[in-house]
Amino acid sequence: MVTQLESTTKADIIYPDSDGKPMSDNTKQFRWITVIYYNLEWLFANVLDVFVAGDLLWYPVEGNNNIRIGPDVMVIFGVPKGDRGSYMQWKEGNIPPQVVFEILSPGNTQTEMNKKLVFYDRYGVEEYYLYDPDKNDLSGWVRSSERFDVIDPVHNWVSPRLKIRFDLSGNELLMYRPNGEPFASYLEISRRLEEVLQRAEQAEQRAEEERQRAERLAQRLRELGIDPERVD
Known part of the structure; x- marks a missing residue:
């Protein structure tokens, strides 16, 4: 009877599709989110089991709708493409996002970003990239054994999962596809x-x-x- 009660309780839990927060705080942050999202969508367009999402709530634990986070961009290998209201991990073969991107804005506090780092480390993200476009500063962490290690140096680093390269030699971050082509803005893609x-x-x-x-x-x-x- 206890098992049945727990099952019923879990089934009744609502997992909201929105946390009420805006996708971005300013145009620069929004531009970077969309550039990364659309280029990764383009990169994996022909791979059916790679899901790329932007500003989508991720619930890693069934039965607890308070444990959640909405990465600016996340990439999940091993799940099909398709529309989702949120990413409920237990419904997706219990596969966590392997790669996560966050774009820093002036409204983000150090405490908030520290909590995000701990969250991504705790719930199995393999690669986490944090970019501050105002300072042109990129930080990265990659999973080694059971914990995050800092990527140092991150300049010219090639993502183990995505095979993209990060270049910090100029005034802003450049990212290159595995074939060497640079990431393009939505406007550039439209022009092409x-x-x-x-x-x-x-x-x-x-x-x-x-x-x-x-x-x-x-x-x-x-x-x-x-x-x-x-x-x-």
Whole structure:
């Protein structure tokens, strides 16, 4: 009877999809969150069991809706893509996010960020990256055995899971895909797509012009009594 009561109690617990906090405090933080999110989505677009999420609540423990956190970006290997209201770990094969990103804003306190570090360490994150865009400062931790170790140096570090490289040699963080291409902003990606579409449209237009030219030539040959199908 006790087991049945515990099961019923767990089933009745509500896990909210929102913590009531904004996704970002300013435009710079929002830009970095979206750049990292969309580029990782792009990187793993063809891998069906890699789920990338931004500002999604993660509940690691069934039965306790107070243990939760909403990473700016998190990547989970081994679970399918798809929409979720929150990431309830026990419903996902008990797989925790392996990689987490946080973008620091002026509103974040040191105590808050320390708590996040402890949370990610405690609940099994393998790699944790914290970037301060105002100071161009990147900190990283990687799991070694059962605990986090500081990544030092983090400049030119290659993520074991994502295979992306971090570059701090300039005025702001640069991240590179495994093929060496830099992460691009949403605007840059849109421009690239527009250029590709324009080139495709131009190629289609040229093909149509060539088709019409060939048709006019064939018509002229027929007017001269020549069968264009038999011309070598």
